[in-house]
Amino acid sequence: MKVDLIIKNASQLITLQGPAAARTGREMEDLAIIRNGAVAIQDGKILSVGNSEQIIQKYEAKDIIDAAGKVVMPGFVDPHTHPVFFNTRENEFEMRLQGKTYVEISQSGGGIRSSIDGVRNASEDELFELSRKRIEKIISNGTTTLEAKSGYGLSTESEIKMLKVIQRLQEELPI
Missing domain, CATH: 2.30.40.10 (Urease, subunit C, domain 1)
Structure with a gap:
């Protein structure tokens, strides 16, 4: 056959x-x-x-x-991702290792507020390109299925922008 x-x-x-x-x-x-x-x-x-x-x-x-x-x-399945965001926050991990509290990190411009501001200030196209690169890396590491969630906009306008990016990613990428 x-x-x-x-x-x-x-x-x-x-x-x-x-x-x-x-x-x-x-x-x-x-x-x-x-x-x-x-x-x-x-x-x-x-x-x-x-x-x-x-x-x-x-x-x-x-x-x-x-x-x-x-x-x-079989490919990996990731049932909970937030791939649409503007700025990364790995520097906060180092701050936590140095003993800083979340309040101190937030007061220095970090924390969830920085994620919210990044999404709100970025264009849909900027978010799309950054997110596409992230998901391409996820695919290259063996993930075949993921669920993408919004959540960093915290306003109707920003959440809709994120959902539009997720829809574009779904249409363009094989995942």
Whole structure:
């Protein structure tokens, strides 16, 4: 049978065994590891998994990826992100390590107020470009699905601006 893509020779192919349904708690630990694994993909969906020899015998593909020495696994899902913001606040982490309180950080121009002001003062296009770069990095690290939330605008106008950015990101990026 012809398929679009085969990924073969994975040192480890990690799959979720058991029923195809939502999992909670310990059910999420129910993994299977197939050594020298392969995946057959058709129309963007996984058609079959198994060891490489079985998959290569059963399917032929237009495109084949040799994953020798690599692990193939389901993508990460991040159910709570706030990717639309203007300025980063990692400098506040250093301030906390130096013993400063949140009040002191806020009084020096940091804290949530700096996030709110950054979103309010930035244009939609500026927020889009910064957020796009962040999400591209997230994708490159293996996340395939995320939920993007607004929340740093704290005014109707700013929240709508953030939601427009999220919509544009959803339309442009494969996530």
